[in-house]
Every structure is written in structure tokens, then in C-alpha cells.
Amino acid sequence: MNAVHVLLYFIMSLAAFSVCGMMAMWVDRKVTARLQFRVGPPWYQNFADFAKLAGKETLIPGKASIFMFVFAPVIAVTAAAMCGAVLLLVFRTGFGFPGDVILLLYLLTVPSLAIILGGSSSGNVLASVGISREMKLLLGYELPFACALIIPAVRSGATTSLVEILRFQQANGITLGSISGVIGFLIAVFALQGKIGLVPFDLAEAEGELAGGAFIEYSGILLGLFKLAKAILLIVGPLFVVTLYFGGINFSSVTGVIAGILKYLLILVLFVLVKNTNPRLRIDQALKFYWGWMTLFGIIGILLAVKGL
Amino acid sequence: MDVRVWFLPVAVSFATAFLHVVFCKAGRHFRKWLSLAGGIAVAAGCFYSMYVNYMYLSSGQVMSLLFATLISTISLFSVSYSQWYNPEDNFVYDSLLFLFIGAMNGVVLSHSLIALYVYWEIMAVASFFLVLFTDTEEARRAAFKYIIMTGAGSVFLLFSILGIWLIEENIFWKHLFFFSMLIGTGIKAGIFPLHTWLPDAHPAAPTPVSSMLSGVMIKTGIYAMIRFYFVLFKPSWSIGWETILILIGVITLLGGVFLALVQHDIKRLLAYHSISQIGYIMLGIACGTSIGLVGALYHVINHAIFKSLLFLGAGVLIKATGSRELGNYGGLARKLPLTFGVMTVAALSISGVPPFNGFVSKWLIYQALLSKGGEIAVVALAAALLGSVLTLASFIKVLNDSFMGVKKAEISKQGLESSPFMNMPMVLLAAGCLLFGLFPGVVTERFLFPALGEYVPLNIELIKTASLYGWLALAVFCLLFIFGRNWMRKFRKTEPFVGGEIFTAEETAFDGSHFYGTIKEIGPIKRFYSAESTGKLDIYAIAGKILPGVNRVFHNAAVRAVDSVYARGSVILNLAVKKLKLLQNGLLARYIVWLFAGIIFLMEVIRR
Amino acid sequence: MSLKIKALKKSLWVYHMSGGSCNNCDIEILACLDPRFDIERFGMTLVGSPRHADVLLCTGIINKKCVERVKEVYAQTAKPCVVVAIGACSCSGGIFRDGYQMGGPLDKLIPVDIYIPGCPPKPEAMIAGIVKLLEKLK
Amino acid sequence: MKKLYIDYDKLLETGSEDIKCSYRMHPENNGITGLREELAFMFVCRRCEDYPCVNSCPTGALKRESGLVKRSKILCVSCKTCSLACPFGTILPEFIPYLVSRCDTCLGRLKGGELPLCAASCKNGAVQYIEEEQIEDKTNLYKLGDNVLVRALNWLDLYGIKK
Amino acid sequence: MNVLDTLKEKLGGSIKELKAHNAKRIYITVDRADVKKCLKILFRDLDARYIVASGVENFDSFEILYHLGFDGEGTVVSVRTYLDRGKPEIESMTSIIPGISYIEREMKELLGINFTGHPGLTHFLLRDDWEEGNYPLRKAKNG
Amino acid sequence: MAEDKKKKVIVPIGPYHPLLEEPEFFALYCDGEKVVDVDWQAGYNHRAIEKLSEAKHWDQVTFLVERICGICSTSHPFAYCNAVEDLLGASVPERARYIRCIIGELERIHSHLLWVGLAGHFLGYNTVFMWAWKYREPVLDMFEIITGNRNHYAMFKIGGVRRNIEEEDMPALRRVLKGLKVQLEMLTHAVLDDPVLGARLKGVGVLTKEHIKNFGAVGPVARASGIGGDIRKDDPYAAYPMLDFKVITAEHGDVFDKAVVRLLEMFESIKIIEQSLDAIEGKGGDIQTEIRDIPPGEGIGRHEAPRGECFHYIKSDGTNRPVRHKIRAPSYTNIPTFKASCIGQMIPDVAIILAGVDPCYCCTERVAVYDAGNKKKQMYDFSRLVEMSRQKTEKIKKEI
Amino acid sequence: MKKPKLRELKEAITSLFSKPFTTDFPYKPHTPPKRYRGKPEYNEKECVGCGACFQVCPAKAIEMNDEINADGGPTRTLIHHPAECLFCGECERNCITQEGIKLSTKFDIAYFDEKNVQNSVQHKLLVCKDCGEIIGTEKHLLWAFRRVKNLGFAQPVMLSRLMEELEIKTGAEEKIAPPIQRTDMLKIVCPRCRRIAFISDEKKEH
């Protein structure tokens, strides 16, 4: 496994996850539309969006710190794709190392971080409000999310290696099959909802309040990259959860792949349902939700997991 | 072991300090170079010792050298920075600085506990004057607080030193001494309830000094803690302290970071972060496993790197804008691109974002916690993860306020990254952040494992793999940067869009003080904050309330006597004291009183 | 037809800007989003910032107080963008033409690509107008 | 007391476009236009038995009220059909506009010696503001209300019909 | 007791003219100096609802009508007062009816009526750089 | 920490903001996400209507006032016609009166549904937006069938209505109402029972009776605070005296109650329309009286628009144009309450509080203006407001 | 009874499994209801060119151009500008012939250049033979004539117009020149000139 390999792998997974992510986004939009008696966008919609954004002029707010402004989206995509690459590596080759769960946890925050840095460099007050929310939200969901990661890690014999966790699940049944697993899974789903920025936790973008929040100043390809990052997150996040709780995706057989896709879709549909039957929360409510109930459950889950339940 | 080589750093430092006094009339320029030479000499001495003696040393000695190297390197940077940072010419400052450096080196390099204690006190006094240096009301209060608390800490330390010296095998005493040591070193290190001098002293001190205080001085506390730990409980760790240490670690970590979150004085904020990072180190130590200790040591190094970097960067900001308030910065990224870059790196490092060094050490600590198992450790892991995010959050605020957004303050020309002697340390430190993140294998193998001698080495390969992703990220980023530069030029610039309205910068500056207001309002956290703001968490203030009588007694009776004796005593200090017109103030006296009180108390205990 | 245009046609993001309207046109624009008309079918969405927009839907007479804002917003929109004047008000001023708070009509301030008159134009008319526009975008 | 004196036939020749009015409750108000309409129906109209004007009016805006033709300001759409239908040229298109004008004879607004704007801006003396006594030629002089004097050639006079 | 009688009783001497257009539309004219008193009685004591105020330009004066509604009876009482044409000025009623502030700002802006004691007679509807003395709602001079 | 030293930040809402369909500008002075003060800058929608009205024929004015606003596009003509008829003392044929009520109430339904949808949208609850707007479509279709346009119905005329409701359309209308009732039932309960919505709306933006009184707020805003003013009952006009309906009120004055009032009002409206249909179906009759001239005088007309009392004052000088036309739309008095209710709230709540007022700005800024030809760049001087200390804000808060 | 979320879920599921509510509009044509107030269009046959529609239009969306010096004689053009039109239907309602302008059900009138969607009608204009003042369109005159039936014969202009049509020459084509004669009344002159002719006739000035 040398660096060139990894680079190639990275590029490959970037491509793959972009495509899949956009399709996932389409599924999200389409199902949403159908829930609302609408037709919804055609399947190629997100690709068209991206292509269009790529072809558009890019504007930079005059007061921005240009470097950060331009590179924030790049970082976001890179980090998101890197998560994908890690996961893909784990699925396909069983390559991993102790701590990749933690690495992923960190990598998953990087896109949010990039959004925050980008938004903050734009010098727009609405963006500032947006990023302060994004930040607080990040604070909020990170704790339960961490709990949700620790649960399978503890259950699989105190390992922070995805491969180990997968192996453990293959041997002893998926994590979801236990009480702590169920708790952890739910927490993970809610936390991801926040991470990906879906209603009820879309406060940072909050179209209705902040005109796009952190993205307000972004245009053209930079915006496209952010959207791409979001799309990749939309697939990487749930996949991560699938790995931790659902036994991952088995790439060696067709049924394995299909089962994996179904697992993924299950989570996605859960997202969409929650998204469409709830209003956006206020930031303090969101924080309370995460730091209150979710963390409580998280700690209960951890304790149960330590007890082996 | 060649003692001369061993104490080279200390000796050189003291010599430089002395030379500064000697050449007090020699002019600014000369002493600039003198300082630099001294700093380099100290660092070189350390490196030399490290290099020459590496193979023959015991693990404890390696650890000493490790700390010494760290101290002298960071000091070198600070000194270099400091020479171009402080515009006015003051030999007292310089000599104090070197006294301080020497004392720190002495603390970590001394062979005996008593020597350690002596250096410890010298360090305290030197740093006290350095904190006091700006001689403002704020500085006085902070320095006073600092010296009182350190003095109290010394008492505890002395108590346990003497205890260890006198009474050996009684397990009860051992625990008592350990506890006393914990308080003694904990005050220096700034673990949570004992931290309160730190957020006051750091901002008050001149920035290069803060950078040393926070970067290395508090590490001497950690050093002492680790050493004592080894000395006292060598073969078996499991004597119940772990849980307490973990709890202390968690509280320190979260307490520090939560308080940091709402600060808007940049140095204060950094000071609180020092506390929270100490929490991580504590967690690592608490685990007591090899991986935990490696993590803790690694984090000590890392923290020294990025925290001093942060302070140096903050110094640039303060210079440029003349203010420590975050709210007064804004939009500086264009004016101070270098500072912006290094601060970003440091901020990401301290938050543990890969591929920077913070990630590696934090990861080691997490790993330690997880593999340690047990409810407390795992929950602590969750807390540690949260701590990282909170750190990130608070640094986002710093970055947002100072570099992003719109310009608010007028920028004075003179502070603008003018001198390479200021820039170089920052760049080097930033490079350190990256390198220590990218070559964790080397670091652990070369430095940390020897320091921990008997513990089973880890599988380094795995750590190396983790950094692969860091490399990858770097590569991708560089590629994109190369391609991106051209393409960036095509962008059109426009005014920010705020609903079509046009505003001035101040009106819409949603700065950091507004960022985390919400968090303050949430349930129990609210109580925490209000407790903090009303001083209920400040052990110093509490003690001040409880012990006014004691204080007064000491002040009135014993103090006077010792005061006059002392006043004739020291030469260099006297010089400094004159300079700073501190004699009348009686602060020093009070400190000495605490010292003596400690000794008297100790005698009392021993006699029984 | 280049890919750029093709993609643009499939993904028009709309920013809606009102410069002194009776808000009926604005409501009807919103109505285009509702399940009945669902312009998301064509990949159109309403965005909150002109930076993201490909289409500026302008309504209203653009009164004196809005003139600068409208110009500003137009400048802040990433090009290529099309400007659509919706309703009698922005096409010509309609009934308010002579009331001299009138800063418009729109085409006096910024170049307009297509006019969709009506008071208000029904959503079908808007869709038809956009379709017409798309045909012209070559 | 001074009165507003209007020579209708003179106005007929010159038209009243140039005459301004100081009634400023409405934009573009021209009181003379309103007066002319009133005068025409009052003094010029021949009160045709069959009222072609009324019959022609498509909106029913014209109506006979006690012999006089009256135009409803609300219903009239200013189509000018009546003007086409009137055989005698009584109704001129220019004084049946859609938005009518009003003259309050500047009552109460004139300070000493001031002329109403219409009188001041009428160049050939078709509109004047004078004392009744100053008018020497009293032929065809009629009063409209208290404040307006009109000189108009009345067919009743022409044909010697008694009023 | 219906509104009309109440008004007569309560306002008594202040009323210079009382015109009941019909049972539910009552116009009372009061002196400029009495407006505040009347409004206070109407708004606070009789608990009328503030509807709006309208400024009207006449040839030789400005008039302000303060419309107040008695919702129980469905009556609108309009308190009318005349202001000097040359120096249209009246005390601001914001101290009695806080909500009236906006309409006063508007009248200042559009009709040029000055309200003394108003907390902030700044531009409200028009552009901030609208020239002083150009009051759009005043009747334009014809010619 | 030096609390009071902290500056306040202006977070602008508008002029172009997704929250507002129309340009309007609120400067929120914020401390973190908390709003400490609000400044309302109007005029972005100011279209010179009061002035224009003076140059338009009485008949044309109905079209002008219709275009004051697109949502209350019947309320203004309604109030205006009431005003002119008040001046004239004219009476309107019975059928016309019922038709007026039908149109007015249909508009109320469409407006409230629109509000529910938008409120959902602001809350990020797009599903509610879509659903409410979907239910609104049949109402608009009915408008299109009856009046020929989805909005701006051009139905009103002084002395009657312009268009009849044809007998053939009535069954369709009844059908629509019936379907609507079912859907509204669902929507109402969905909104009222939702715990998350409750958490988001209850206790937010509370307006006390005192606020209502001071600002003269009207309509659902006032009724949600327990003030039962409704012109339809208080000063009955058109066919309202002959119709049976309830005035919905609620107690707490928060956004939730405003939603409740609006939702329940729709059922009353449906009731009214059905009664009106019963009253006119199959019975012919005039739909307008002939108005020949409008004498000098003044008149006041009111109408209970969806957002509250709509007030028109007209003055005539006997020509066929008004001399003065003062329009006071409900939002004009409702919007200021926003200030009272949003101080101390969080930015995200501000959105929904503002929505709770159901503000439209077009109507609040009608009056006319003529060209100053001044093209200077605009300057904004908010500094004076920024300087206002926190204490002052507190004071203001107490005052209002 | 409280059933939080259940109703929404039910509706959501219904929606998921029912046909979308969305129209097929751009793919299939849309027919508005029959009374839809779409783009007003002139009916060349029925319009008489009186200009009432121009007068009543609240938005002044109808432009009336009288061109006296046009080739082919004086004409009156009425142009409807959709850009300004409010689709209020006042023109239709107030059209004196009731048929002259009608609101069609056309709704798709988006344009790039307004000329493409304007709708206009042209009429021959009668001008006063004497002073050149516009009298009205020929069609309007005839329409008025039809309206007043035989009363129209009392109106000299109508009569003369009829005579012109019947090619009855009065031999008075030229301008009215003093002394005014009674035959002058039988010219196509504007009401003002007619009145002047009458007066001088009646004053027996000739």
C-alpha cells in the first residue's frame, strides 16, 4: 500500500462517492417531493446543478479573506471524500488501522469546519450567524455522535478499528442487535441529521431565516463544491453508521452489495421522514436536545455496552 | 554521566542572565544578540546532551532531557520573538527571562528532589517578576495571585518532597504525599480547581512570557507529576488514583474549554485552553498504560508547540491592534497573512484535526482511554471527544473574529510581521505542528519510548499508517492549490450581500462574543458559568475569603521580620525590585511568608 | 449548445427580488413552488442569496428606495444570469407608473431578458415564459 | 363683488387649453373645462325634444333632469358619442373628459386684488374677473350661481323666445 | 348611553363642532390645544381603539383626523383639528398612543406636518436622501 | 466579564430576504442570537398609492386599491367601497352583498392558508408549506372561475359588484368548500398536536392586551391576545348582519395562538360562504345600483380583512376623483407590535414572530410621492442606534 | 384527541402513494376557465374606435394615437400594451359596443420585445374639414348614427357623411370661408365649427 495507490484510491472514491452522493441527494429530494404531492426533480438534477455551478462565474465578497474563502470548499470536499476513501478501503480491502473510527469522527467534522471557516471568511453578518449556529450545532451533535461511536467500539472489544468492528460484527452479529446498539444507532442517526444539516437541524443554512447562512456569499464552483461535499456526506455519514451498526457492506458478493444499499436506503428514508414531518428547531432547542436527551441516552448506551448488553 | 554536559543548559541560562546584568549599559542591539546567542546555546546544549548521551541514559533521564529540550527550544523561539517584540530596552527583563529559562531547565534536569524544589522556587520568583513586568494594576493583581498560589503549591510540594525523603514505605503516607504532590504540581500545571492563577497571569504577562508560561512552564508541573508518580508508585499503578486522575482530567478538560469558549480576551482564552489541554495530558497520565503515557508526553510536546505558537501569534495581533479584545480585531487575514496561516495551523492542531500533531497525541490518549476500558474511562473518552470539538469551536471563534470578517480596528504598522526573528519562530513552530503530525512514528520511537523505558513499545506501524491520510490530504491540498491559484484570479469581487442593504463593518460584525451566548443559557451549564463569573470556582478567592485571619496574622507578624532580612539579601532580585518599585508593595514579602510558613508547618509535621 | 448552457437550462436557481410590488406577483412566484406547479420538476429552486442565482425574478415597480438595492443585487449575482421582469409593475410600472415613487421600470436599471406581463401573471404564464426563455437560451 | 366672467363664444374660438387653474386639489385640474361643460348644457344646449345626445349615450350617463341634460361623472366613459350625436355642436369633446375638473371660483382663496389663475392666464379676455357693473354690454349675459357671469349666445334669444 | 352622548358629556366644552355623518360615523372638531386632552379621554378613559390618523391638506389649512374606534358599538369617532398652513405643527400624541408614532412620522414625511415631542421623526417611507421640504402628499401647485 | 461593554450587532432582515416576499428592512440589534432591539425601516414598497388615488376616477380607484396588496386584494376594495357608500349613504343590492361576503371570506381562507404555509416555510417545515398551498389551490381555482383571475379579482364596484357569481359555478364552489373542510381539519390538528411545533411556537412572541391596545393591533393578532374585535360583528356591513358566525379568540397572544386563531377562522369562513350561497342560490337579483354622482363629503369604510381591520377614509369634492384617500391597512398597526414581541427573543424566533404578525408591507406604504430627481448615493446612519445602551433597551422594553 | 405526528404521517403516506397533484402544464397545454381574464384583444369588426377603453383603463395600458398626416388619410390607432395591462377587464366592460375589445383567455404573453404581443386596431379618422380638428372615427360616427336612428339625420355631419357615401355632392368641399353659408353646416366639421356655423347662421351674419 503505497502513497500513489492511496492517491488513486482517493480519486476513485471521490468520483464514486460524488456520483452516489448526488443520487442519494436526488432520492432525498424526490421522496420529499412525493411526500408533498409533488413530482420532484429528475434524476440528473444534482448533476445538472453541479455542472451549472461549475460553469458559472464565481464571486468573492470584497472583504473576504480570499484564501480561506476559496479553499474552504476544497477542504470540505477533500475531507468528505477522504472519509469515503477510508470507508471504501475498509469495505473493499479490509485495510484499516486502530483508530480509524476516531479519524473518521474527526474527518467528518472537517467539512463542517470548512463551512464555518468559509462562511466566516466571507464577512457577511448573516453568514456569521449561520456559522455560529453551525458551530454550536457541531458542538451539540458531536457529543452524542462520539457516544454513538464509542458504543460499537466498546462492544467490539475496545477497538477503534473499523475492520475490527466489522469482524466482530461478522462473528457476533451486528451491533444493532443489542440494546446499546439500538440506542447508539438512533443517536447516530439524529446526530448525522445534524451533521448533514437536514431539517430539523438545518439551522445553519436556514433558507427561511438566513438566506443560505454560511453559504450566502458563495457562488459558482465554490458553492458547487460545498454542495458536493454535502452530497458526499449524505452518503458517507450513513455508510459510516452502517459500518458501525449494520455490519457494513460486503463488496465480495452482489447480494452483499444490494443488502448494503438497502441498509443505506433505510437510513436515508429515515432521514427523509424525520426531515419532512418536523419544523426546524431553534439552536438552543437543538443543543438541549443533543446535550440533554441524546447524551443521556448515549451515556446509558455506553454503560450498557461496557456491560456487554 | 558528565555532570557538566548535563547542566549545561541551566548554567548557560544563568550565565546569560548574569551577562545581561553585566552588560546592562551595552545597548539594545548587543543584548539582542546576546539573548539570541544565549537562547541558541541553551537549546544547543539540550540537543547536544540529548544527542551525545542518548544511548546511555536511564528512562527518567531521557524524560528529563526531553523536557529540557522542549523547554529550551520553545524558550529560544520566545526569546527570539521577544527581542523584537519588546520595543523598549530593559536588561532586567532579559535577565529575568534567562533566569526563568535556567530555572525551568533546572527543574526538569535536577537529579534530586531538593534541587528540584530549589529550582522550582527560582522559577516561581522569576516568572513572578516576569508576570509583573508590565507593572499595570492588572499585572500586579495577577502576579500577586500567582505568587500566592504558587507559594501555597510550593508548600504542598515541599511537604511531599520532605515526606518522600523522610518516610518511605508507609502506604498511607504515600497516598497523602501523592495527594499533596498532586496539589503542589497541580497548581503549577493548572488542573481544574487550582487553575485560577493561570487565566489571570497569562494575559498580564508580556506575550513572549505568556508563551513560555503556557507552553513550557506549566509542563514542569506535569513533569513533576509524572516523576513523582513514578517515584511513589513505581511498580503498580492500580491503587485507585486513576479514577480520581481521570475525573480530574475530565473536569480540567471540560471546565477549561467551556470557560475558554466564552472568553473574548485572546490571551485569557488561550490560558483557559492551556488548562483544558492539561486535562488531556492528565487523562493520558491517568490511564497509566504505556499508550496513555506516550500520549500524554506527546501531548506535552505538542501543546508546547502549538500553544506557544498561539501566544506568539496572539502577540502579533495585540501588537497590530493594540488590544486583547477579540471584538476589536477582524479582517486581519489580509494584513497578517503569515500570522493567519500559522494561527490556523495552530488552531487546527490544538483542536486535534488531522493531519496536525494534536490529532496524533489526542488519538493516542483516546486509544488509551478506550483500551483501558471501564465505564469511567469510556465516558471520559466521550468527554474528551467533546472537549476537542469545544476547542475547535472556540478557536473558530478566534479565527473568525481576528482574521475573517471585516476589518474593524486600525492597524499599527509596527507590529506587522516585520521581523524575521519574530516570524521565524512562528513558522518553525507551525512546521513543527505539521511535522509532529506527519511523523508520529519517528517522534514516538526516538523520543517517547526511551523516556518511558520499561513500558512495552507500541506497534508504531499503525500510528504511521494513520499519518498516511495526513500525507494524502496534504498532497491533495497542494495539488489543488497549484491548480487553484490561476483559477482564483478569475473571480469577481463584490460587496457582501446583506439583503441588498449596505452596512458599515461595525454594524454587522457578528463577532465571537456573540457566538456562544446561547450555550451560556443552557441548563446546568448556565449554573457553571454563573458560578465562574461570581468567583465561586476560584479557589484563590475562596481561600481568600476563608483565610483572611490567617493571612493577616502572617502578614503582620512573621512577614515584617523576614521582610527586612530579605530586603538586604539578594542582589539581582533587588535590582529588579528597585526597577519595579515593588519593595513597598510587600507582595514579595508575602510570598516569602508563605514559603516560610510552609517550612514551619512541615517541621511541625515531621517532628511529630 | 455547450454543456454549460445545457446544464444551466436544467438547473435554474431563482432569486426573487421585489422592488415595491403589491406582493401578488411574489405570492404567485411562490405558488410556482407549490405542489400544483412544482417548478422543481425543471430543476428550479428558490434560493436565498443572489450569489446562488441564475435567474433574478423581479417584481414591483422598483421604487426609489429600491433602485440602488436592485442594482446592487444585480451586481452581486453571479453571471450568467437572466433577469425576468414579472408582472405589469416591473415590465412597465402598471397602474403605479405615474406615481412618482417609481424608480423603474426594471429595464431602466438592469438589462432584462424576458418580460412576463400580467397582474399577476398566473403561474402557468410564468412557467410558459421561462420555457420561452429556455428556448432562447442557446 | 367681483365675479368670474366667461365669454363662452370667445372661448369657443380659442379653446381653453392654455387657461390654467389654481384649484389644486387634483392634479391637472382645469376648472374652466368643468365650467364650460356646465355652461354648455345650461345655455347652449337646445334641449332637443328627442335628445339625440341622451339617446346616443351608450352608458346612460346622460340624463334629462328638469329639462336640462346632465352628465353623470361616474358613468360617463368619455366616448364622445354624444358629441357626435348632438346636431348643434353643443357638446365639444374637449369638455367631456373622463376625469372632470372642478372650479370653486377660487372662493375664499383670493386675497385682495388677486386674480384667479384662469383670469390671469387667459390672454384674450375670454375669462375675466371683474365687478358685474364693469361690464357695459349686458346682452347675452347670464348668471351661473352667485359667482359666475357668462356671455353666451342663446338660441332662445336668437329666436326671441322668452325665458 | 350611546357614544354620541358620552362624547358630549365627557368632552363637553372642547367640542367646537360635532357632526354625525350617520349613527356610526362621528366627526368632532376640536382646538389644536385640546387634542391631547380629548384623545386621552377617548383612548384611555373611554377605551377607544386607535385606528389611524390622517392628514389632509386644505387650501388654507391642514387638518388632522384622529380616527378612533369604539368596537363595541362599531362607531368611528374622528377627532378633527386644523393646523396653520404656514406652520403646520402639533404636539405628538405618542405619549398617549405609542402606536401613533409611525403615522406621525409618515405625516411628517409626506405632508410636512411637524410633531413636537416625537421621539424620532426620521425618514420612514422615503429615501433617506429625500430632500427636505418636498412633501409628496401636498397638492402640487398647478402651473 | 464586561457584559454591557459588548456591542450589539445589526442582523439585517431584508430588504431582500427569504423571510419576506417583499422588500422591507428590519435591523435586529442582536447580542449573540438574542435580539435586543429592532428598527423598522419601511418604504421599499412605497408606491404612492394615496397620491395616485387622487388622480384616478372613483371607479379606477378600486383597481388601484386592489393593488395595494395581493393578498388582501379584496379587502381594500371592500373597505373602499364601504367608505364611498358611507359617503353616499347608498345601499347595495342584496345579492351583491352576499357576493361581497363570499369573495371576502374566500379571500380570508386563501390568505390564512397562505399564512399557514409560509409560517411552516419559515419554520423550515416545508411539508406544511406544500400542503397548505396545495389546499389553497382549489380556492384560487374557484376565484379564477368566478372572477377570472387567481388574484386581483376586480369584483368590487361602488354600489355593488362587477361580476355575478353564476349559478353554474355554485355547485363547484360548494364542492371545493367541502373538500377543504376535510383537509383543513387534518391540517389544523396536525399543527395543533405537533409537540415540536408546540415547542417552537408556544410562549414565543407573546403580546399582551396592553401591547395590542397601545399599537392598535387588529385582527388575528389582537384576537390571539384575547381581544375580540372584529369589524364584521362590531360594525356589520354587507351581508354580515344576516350571517351567523363566531369570532375566534385565544388567550395567550403567542405565535401558537395566532396560528390557532387563523386556523379556526377558516372554518367560520367556510360557514359564512355556505350560508351566503344558500341565500343567493337560485335567486336572481341586481348586483349593482347605479351611482351617478358622488357629492362632496367624507366617508369612512372598514372591512375585516384576513389580517384585521382595513380602514379607508375618503374625502370627495364633487368631482369624480377623491381629494384625499387615507388607507390604513391592518399590517400598519400590526407590524409595530413585532417590536414589542421580539425583543429578548432569538433570531430564529424572530422569523416566526414576524410571520405570526403576518406582515405584508405593501399596504403599509401606499402614499404617493413624486420625483425628486435626486440620484445621490444613500447613506445609512445607524450609529446613533448602535450607541444606545443596553439599559435603554431595557427601558424601552418596559415601556412598550 | 391528540394524535401527534400521526395525521401528518398518514397524509404523507397518502401523498407518497397517490398521483402527484402537479399539472402537466408545459407538456400539455393548459386551458384557463372560460371567464379567465387574459390578454385583451381588439375585435376589428366591432370596435368603432371611440377611445372609451383608452379613457377608462386604470393603468393607461391602451395607447390612442391619432395621426392626421398619415398616408392614406387620418387614422386613429388604438394599441393595447400587455406590459402595462392589469387585466382588470374595465376596457371590455366599458366598451361602448361591448364587443370592441375582449379579454381573451390567452395567458402566455411573455415577450422579449413588447411589439410582438401588442394588439392594435386602426380606424379611419374624420377630421374637421375646416379647422382640422379631430371629430371621431368614421365608424364611430356611423355607429352613433345607428344608435340614434333617424335622429341622426338631424346631425349634419352624419348626414354629410352619409351623403358622401352616397356620393351626393354638396359642392361645399372647401373650407368654411366667410361669409358662412347654411351649406357649410353640411360639411364634415367638428362640433366647434358646427356651432360657429350655426351661430353665424342664426345671427344672420350672412
Ligand code: SF4
Ligand atoms: S403586476 Fe400586478 S400583481 Fe404584480 S406586483 Fe404589480 S400590481 Fe401586483
Ligand code: SF4
Ligand atoms: S343633442 Fe345637443 S342640443 Fe340637443 S339636448 Fe343634447 S346637448 Fe342639447
Ligand code: SF4
Ligand atoms: S361621452 Fe359620456 S356622456 Fe357622452 S356618450 Fe359617451 S359616455 Fe355618454
Ligand code: SF4
Ligand atoms: S376661478 Fe379659480 S378654480 Fe375656477 S377655473 Fe378659475 S382658477 Fe380655477
Ligand code: SF4
Ligand atoms: S395586510 Fe396589507 S399587505 Fe398584507 S395582505 Fe393585507 S393589505 Fe395586503
Ligand code: SF4
Ligand atoms: S369601440 Fe370599444 S374597443 Fe373600440 S375604441 Fe371604443 S371602447 Fe374601445
Ligand code: SF4
Ligand atoms: S384590461 Fe384593464 S388594464 Fe388592461 S387594457 Fe383593459 S382596462 Fe386597461
Ligand code: SF4
Ligand atoms: S334643426 Fe331642423 S330638425 Fe333640428 S330642431 Fe331645428 S328644425 Fe328641428
